[in-house]
Amino acid sequence: VPPDLRHIPKVPIWPLIWSYLSGEVEERRIKRIILPFARKADADVVLVFVLGQWMVHVLDAKAGKQFMEHRAVRKQKQPEEMLLWRLTGRHNVFTAEGEMWKRHAKIVHEALYRTTPIEQFASLARKTFALMGNGGRIRWSDYTHRFTLDAVGTTVMGYDFEALDKPEGPFVKQYHEVMAAISSPPYIFLPSLERWLPRRRVRQMVDAFVEEFRLLLERKKQDPGNDMITYMFEHPDMTEVEFRDNVIVTFMGGHDTTAGALSTVVFFLGHYSDVQARARREILDVMGQEEPRMEHFAKMPYLNAIIRESMRYNNPSNVTIPRVADMPLQVGEYVIPPQTPIVLNMCATLHNHTSWGDADRFDPDRFLRSKTGDDSSWIPFGLGPRQCPARNFSLYEQRVMVSMLLQRYRWTVPEDTIHRGYIRNAFSPFALSLPYDVEIVFESPP
Numbered sequence: 001v002p003p004d005l006r007h008i009p010k011v012p013i014w015p016l017i018w019s020y021l022s023g024e025v026e027e028r029r030i031k032r033i034i035l036p037f038a039r040k041a042d043a044d045v046v047l048v049f050v051l052g053q054w055m056v057h058v059l060d061a062k063a064g065k066q067f068m069e070h071r072a073v074r075k076q077k078q079p080e081e082m083l084l085w086r087l088t089g090r091h092n093v094f095t096a097e098g099e100m101w102k103r104h105a106k107i108v109h110e111a112l113y114r115t116t117p118i119e120q121f122a123s124l125a126r127k128t129f130a131l132m133g134n135g136g137r138i139r140w141s142d143y144t145h146r147f148t149l150d151a152v153g154t155t156v157m158g159y160d161f162e163a164l165d166k167p168e169g170p171f172v173k174q175y176h177e178v179m180a181a182i183s184s185p186p187y188i189f190l191p192s193l194e195r196w197l198p199r200r201r202v203r204q205m206v207d208a209f210v211e212e213f214r215l216l217l218e219r220k221k222q223d224p225g226n227d228m229i230t231y232m233f234e235h236p237d238m239t240e241v242e243f244r245d246n247v248i249v250t251f252m253g254g255h256d257t258t259a260g261a262l263s264t265v266v267f268f269l270g271h272y273s274d275v276q277a278r279a280r281r282e283i284l285d286v287m288g289q290e291e292p293r294m295e296h297f298a299k300m301p302y303l304n305a306i307i308r309e310s311m312r313y314n315n316p317s318n319v320t321i322p323r324v325a326d327m328p329l330q331v332g333e334y335v336i337p338p339q340t341p342i343v344l345n346m347c348a349t350l351h352n353h354t355s356w357g358d359a360d361r362f363d364p365d366r367f368l369r370s371k372t373g374d375d376s377s378w379i380p381f382g383l384g385p386r387q388c389p390a391r392n393f394s395l396y397e398q399r400v401m402v403s404m405l406l407q408r409y410r411w412t413v414p415e416d417t418i419h420r421g422y423i424r425n426a427f428s429p430f431a432l433s434l435p436y437d438v439e440i441v442f443e444s445p446p
């Protein structure tokens, strides 16, 4: 450990290395190694060995705010070679900094604000139910991916990928192939491999996919609609490359994350039948058999609490992109030296016993009990100016899907589920928590 970091409690290195080598998912590593260590050390700021360097992990929202809202803090530069950046480009709201970020953020936030289409989410939910028919045993996690892909396609890009109707359609297939190739673990953990063993075919695949987006934008210019791209075009000072990169990054940020959240919340509702029954009573009282409207959701505190609790319990996003500063930073009781990478560990913050009490219990009511201070620690979308610009978009997408499911089906988790005991997430090179093979038994109420 560098001498200027030795004052910070250090998570033991060998269990971490073993965890990386065994392919353990990020969320398990945090709950099994980092959180118990921090609890024993009574620390909310710890050092964690990641990808060959020591990083500061912040496990508490108050300390998180100190650096995530600090003006001198910026995202750490990620390895140039990673093909993920070839895909997203570098001229977008996710990668830009300073004044350039402000410019992108203004346009993307404004466009997203105008694109929270409850009716469109509802129409795609209906399409999903038509495919599910009367129910039966269904691999729900597949449906969530198809639903969110079409949601982001139609609303952000004004383009229907038809992932629900044609899961093997050309665009969807191309997208999955590109993602699988750029997520190859050896190249994620050792990005310089791309220099020594360049993958020409994968580069061509990525470039071809990026070109698809460019063509889509070109077509959109002739055929505007009620979508984010059309609204972005109202800003003629943006370049073609900036339009394209923002659309790709929004498309990518908007799909897997919400799919994971929808898999988790429906799993928990299937697991806790009393929670499901109470939620159904609430939504039927408010909506009856009507289609959801924005004003309905203000009258559904329990549904909102369930979604919040589910995101607290298994947040799709475990850690932020590392941040750095050119000056020393006070974080909690520690001074962090300049250039030290710091991450907000959202998974740990959302399971911190000091803020949440019995953090391992699934308890939506915790959000309904007054004045617990819980809200300030509920940070699944990050913190500060760079927190997720699409948090409302995603929350409404979840509210629409779950409320409409409750109107139409009852469901349970099958006895032989692989998720007995705890919900299992797939391995993700981008440290996401996305449950896999979530099978649910749906039945239509008589």
Ligand code: HEM
Residues within 6 Å of the ligand: 093, 094, 095, 105, 152, 156, 249, 250, 251, 253, 254, 255, 257, 258, 261, 315, 316, 317, 319, 320, 321, 322, 380, 381, 382, 383, 385, 386, 387, 388, 389, 390, 391, 393, 394
């Ligand atoms: C459950 C769903 C989602 C979760 C948990 C989530 C989480 C996050 C988090 C934690 C960040 C901040 C990362 C950091 O600070 O390093 C972020 C940023 C971002 N998210 Fe989301 N997100 C979700 C859905 C979406 C959706 C639906 C979209 C687009 C339609 C989206 C687009 C973005 C973009 C563009 C950024 C970068 C913002 C910036 O750097 O200024 N996200 N998200």
